[in-house]
Amino acid sequence: MTIHIAVLASGVGSNLSAIVKSIASGRLEGRVKLVLSNKPDAPVLDIAREHGIPVWARDHREYESREAFDADMLEAIRANDVDTIALAGYMRMLSPMFIRAYEGRILNIHPAILPSFPGVSGYVDAVEYGVRISGCTVYFVDEQMDHGPVIIQAAVPVGPNDTPENAIARIHALEYRIYPQALQWLARNRLSVEGRRVRLRAAKFPNAEIASCQTGALGPWMICPPLEEGF
Ligand code: GRF
Numbered sequence: 001m002t003i004h005i006a007v008l009a010s011g012v013g014s015n016l017s018a019i020v021k022s023i024a025s026g027r028l029e030g031r032v033k034l035v036l037s038n039k040p041d042a043p044v045l046d047i048a049r050e051h052g053i054p055v056w057a058r059d060h061r062e063y064e065s066r067e068a069f070d071a072d073m074l075e076a077i078r079a080n081d082v083d084t085i086a087l088a089g090y091m092r093m094l095s096p097m098f099i100r101a102y103e104g105r106i107l108n109i110h111p112a113i114l115p116s117f118p119g120v121s122g123y124v125d126a127v128e129y130g131v132r133i134s135g136c137t138v139y140f141v142d143e144q145m146d147h148g149p150v151i152i153q154a155a156v157p158v159g160p161n162d163t164p165e166n167a168i169a170r171i172h173a174l175e176y177r178i179y180p181q182a183l184q185w186l187a188r189n190r191l192s193v194e195g196r197r198v199r200l201r202a203a204k205f206p207n208a209e210i211a212s213c214q215t216g217a218l219g220p221w222m223i224c225p226p227l228e229e230g231f
Contacts, residue, residue, distance in 0.1 A: 032048075133156070154223070
């Protein structure tokens with residue numbers, strides 16, 4: 001199935017670019033129907049426009065409440081026939097009302113290995129803490145910050161002389177691989193969630209994705225969900 005994605009973002013938009021590239025190359029069966037931002041001057045909007053993707057951008061400070069802003073976003077999302085929401089550097093908590101409207105269909109990417117280093121400066125906090133491994137996590141969004149069930153994580157080594165800046169460059173390179181991969185699993189209805197546990201359903205037709213999970217072809221540092229029992 002082709003998923004219809006709305007991307008919510010507040011910043012640069014490199015993950016949007018990665019999603020768009022994955023769609024163009026056929027690795028992700030999806031369409032980005034709309035890009036929404038709470039920052040009307042965010043560079044991500046230029047990337048969307050370059051690709052001919054409609055944009056919706058409003059300054060959240062002009063709204064009386066989080067719910068009022070989210071309700072406006074929802075209206076735009078619903079008008080664009082969207083079934084999946086990908087947060088990509090969206091720097092605001094979503095209201096419970098918004099999350100319930102797309103329960104189980106909202107994904108986020110975080111630049112750290114959750115549950116360590118949640119929050120707005122995850123990769124900086126990890127390097128400053130002196131970790132030896134950092135990375136990124138794609139998860140289903142729930143009502144708590146950086147908390148929902150984990151779909152896939154990828155790890156990078158962090159050296160003693162690394163700065164947050166060079167660590168994030170390595171983390172980004174993995175984000176651009178695992179986020180489209182997680183979305184593709186959703187497109188193929190391959191993800192099942194039980195409590196906090198995410199599993200990968202058997203593919204209807206054996207394909208490259210499953211092979212790559214089993215053989216480590218995604219890279220030894222990208223850890224997929226376990227396959228459902230019985231496969
Ligand atoms: C990424 O590092 C992502 O993990 C975090 O915000 C950043 C967004 O980067 N949630 P970009 O705007 O996609 O370049």
